[in-house]
Amino acid sequence: MANHVGTLTSPSTRTDVPHRAAAGAPLLHAIWRFCRRKPLGALGGVIVLVMIVMAVFAPYIAHYTYDETIRGARMKPPSAQFWMGSDNLGRDIWSRVVYGARISVTVGFCAVLIANVLAAGIGITSGYLGGKYDLCVQRVVDAWQSFPFLVVILSIMAVLGPGLLNIILALGFFGAANASRVVRGATVSIVQNVYIEAARALGAGHVRIMVRHILPNVAATIIVWATIGLGAFILAESALSFLGFGVPPPYPSWGGMLAGSGRSFFSQAPWMAIYPGLAISLAVFGFNMLGDALRDVLDPRLRGAGGRVR
Amino acid sequence: MRTYVLKRLLIAITSLAIASLAVFSLPRLIPGDVVQLMLEERAYGKDLDDLRAKLGLDRPIYVQYFEWAGRVVRGELGESLWTKRPVLEELGRRLPVSLKLGLLALLFSMSIALPIGILAAVRQDSLADYVARSLAIVGLSVPGFWIATLVIFLPSLWWNWSPPIQFTEFGVDPWAHVAQFIIPAFILGIASSAAIMRLTRAQLLEVLRQDYVRTAWAKGVRERVVVLKHSLKNSLIPVITVLGIQVAQILGGTVIFETIFGLPGMGRFLFDAINQRDYPVIQGVNLVIVSVVILMNLAVDACYAILDPRIRY
């Protein structure tokens, strides 16, 4: 399983320049500049947008509902009626892919939300408060992080049983460990800034400082992490489907379609697997590209001098 | 230096202890205890209790934990509840398989990731950067089991070829032994290469802006020397961290590849054990994986201390 560890902070003691939001510049202008500078990222963004649109407007885009079996339409190749062909139960694959976007978006976004909320809570408090608290919490995170992906997920799934909510919880719980490390790293470098000390001297409470000063500056890190995490979770769900622990029927998940009957019927009806596989790949590609570009843009240290370093 | 390593060692042991608690309690949370599964029927109620007592499952949890911990420290991981084979013996057979798969995958991963990462950093935002990064991400975007399926299915359809059907030990045929890992390791390597490539690129970009590098440019040192000699070493430090994490992920997470390619590794061992509620095996495998990871982190920390004198926290 790919581990999307791309640390934004190196374990050095350099202080970071606090990031200034592009205050004053309208959002659209910023997006346009982003597209010009980072075309790949923009492409990723478009893919993500398409996916979200598909998820939200699924009933209008799909031709049938996801579990509707059409008589006499078993394993038909792609045609005018069935844009992506039909599966062995006579269900339209295009419709299932569209509704599958809903599942992927739901699983992805919710899991990422859980993971990053947990990560923010643990990472920021740990990085800010330091001391014994930090030491203890980081040991727990160490232990947590040392469990490989499938071990954690399978154990949790075995405990909770298959189910949409359970997958979200399992993935979120697993993702929080790595994310919290990164957030803590970013927090540590911000905490060393003078203005934090100044705020403390002025009598600001811990919580206020964490929420008003640290959180906004760590937000960039979290956003990048979340974007790439979405891609990873979609892949993770497909791996779980292969093992029988994926999103349970009748909900159509791309992973379930690919790993289940798609794989089973590949000899006879390859389109049952090709289209969900393409959907997964495009989505993960999009999220990763977008995340990479966002990181390049939001992390000032990585902004190139506009081309070759010469 | 010595205090640093000692301090990290202490930290590692603490992490291990905490992890062992999780390792022990996790399988016991799974519903449907092993005795019910083994007997597979409901009529013989008294038998269930007898079997539980025989397996020591009727005593309080903390007693069971301390007994288990005590035996672990002495090197005994217990016996499988199903097969009665010692867990340690079985692990001894499977750990090398998983390790070889993991290390070979890392080798492939690095040989793809490092060149691409360096290229992408040095030619940032150029076409080469885009193409290289896109390729790496594409490798990551397709689910591993799907690549594996195509790699097995299509050649069998076109050329009646298939990968080896059974696992060959090193002693029996060294070349066949290595060969059977190549395809799964390559596919695994592709997936993790993207992460390493990204990290290499990011770290190298950072280092390339450092003052001492600019000095080298100003002095007119050639690009290749600047990149390879001065910058690369420093930017690789976090990459080593990631390598450590990747090995950990591979150790327990390869059940899919092991199933498809017929490799008797730790992933399948664990997966079957979870399905069968074989507590000693689940605990034993988890403990070993967790220990390897923590040890790996410790080794990485020690490497840090050696490589970068500034790192001492």
Next chain:
Amino acid sequence: MDASQSKLTRKLSRRDLLRTGLAAGAMLSTESALASRHAWAQPKRGGVLRVWGYDPPHFDPHLILGGKTHNTLSFVYSRLLRHKVGAEVAPGSFIIEPDLAERWDEVDELTYVFHLRRGVRWHNKPPVNGRELVADDVKFTYERFLTEKGNPVRYMLDAVDRVEVVDRYTVRFRLKEPFVWLPNMLANPMSTWIVAREVVEKYSDLRKAETAIGTGPFILERYEPNVKTVFRRNPDYFRSGQPWVDGVEWVVMDDAVSALAAYRAGKLDCGGWHWWSVRQQDLAAMKKSHPHLGYQDFLSTVTNRIWMRTDKPPFNDVRVRRAISHAVDRQAVIDAVYLRGEPSPAVSRGLPEWSLRIDQLGPGARYYRHDPKEARRLLADAGFPQGFKTQLSGTSGLGADLVDALQFVQRQLKEAGIEAELRIQEYGAYMSTTTQGKFEGMAMGPFAISWEPHSPLYGMYLPDQPRNSSHVNDPRLTGMLKEQMRIKQLEARRKLIFDIQRYAAEQQYYVDLYSVGITGSWQPYVKNYAPNPTFDYGGRAAALWLER
């Protein structure tokens, strides 16, 4: 093909076809599959059979329900009686013949005596060291069968009171009640393997591979978990000549795609899936690319059914159960999910001697008709004009096929007004709860495998039986089941078994679904082999030979 055949016949008839009849027959047939069935061909020694196999969770025959262990043990052990093997045995026929017992007598209703072969030797491995098999071994085995805690198939021999040794080669079974199926039970390749006392005493149980010491055609040489089991030929096997192959490699390949690729590449001698078959989804492509392989269609003897809490409302009302049966379109599920199969009554269609076709079920046959309108009408009669909500449990651990079938059936139930919430369980949880009757609402899946009609009927319909998952308690049915156990005359017994199936179809305590179609396959050089869905892979492996 036909034209050239007749031309050849005419040519040969000029040379006195009668004289060379048999030889001409052999020359005329060009299909290698047909040739492999001719029993007069000379067996050829040698070669190692490489086949798709299972990884047994452990090796103890008295502590396991699943086939994985028994399939593996079939190479190493023998039983008192067995089912005939060989190319001339059509799949679906389970003909009882002597194995370790060379003949048996029914002394009276409650007593059976078995006479053992003389000179049968155990494998030459410690602690048994190749000594002779004696009656005491049989007694020991069956006492263990009857008393070992946790033997899930003990109910098979519920009627047996005790086993006695008469003399060195004679064993007597004393029954509590008349039980004409005793020989069939003893021939089932499930937990009936004869084991040796010394091994159990030395190792305390038979879980480890080292304890697999029997009197069977192969000796277990090496067991590699998750990889394979290697067997070598037993030179002292009591069927002289067999086995013809030098050894067997029982290779574990859990992934269907890899196994098919291996079979295609010629690395497996028989089909790479359960029962040495080619999956229906791959069959069309295989037949096109590999037309020279042997293929044989047959039906599974596993009963696929929906079981439900008939002890609670709403399923205690027979109209509700009949409505469910009307709602399910069995043929559609077969066509969509399994591609081949046949709707089945309480006894699987894979047992053609004992099973009725749906149209032969009498009044109960109408409930097999797919009729959602009629289902709604019945539900309204039963007091559910709007239908009702319930659960449908199943598992993901038995393959994607079952999950597809569950979804399909769920949709069909919806059309009839039954809102069934799909509850997919992980395999372990499923085995320890749902299959043992601990569930709510309905559940669906493959239920039991059998080679005679008694075990699926008796174990599932009798009130105190552990596999009575539908919680059935029907005195008339109980009476019929107890009666058929005592009828000696085969035709009369068959008639009662048919009546039981008819009654079961009317009552629908279990909504029986279908028997799935299977296509066995083997390489053209594998001779004297015919697939048959029993666990006795060892027997079939011992009878075949490789010609290459």
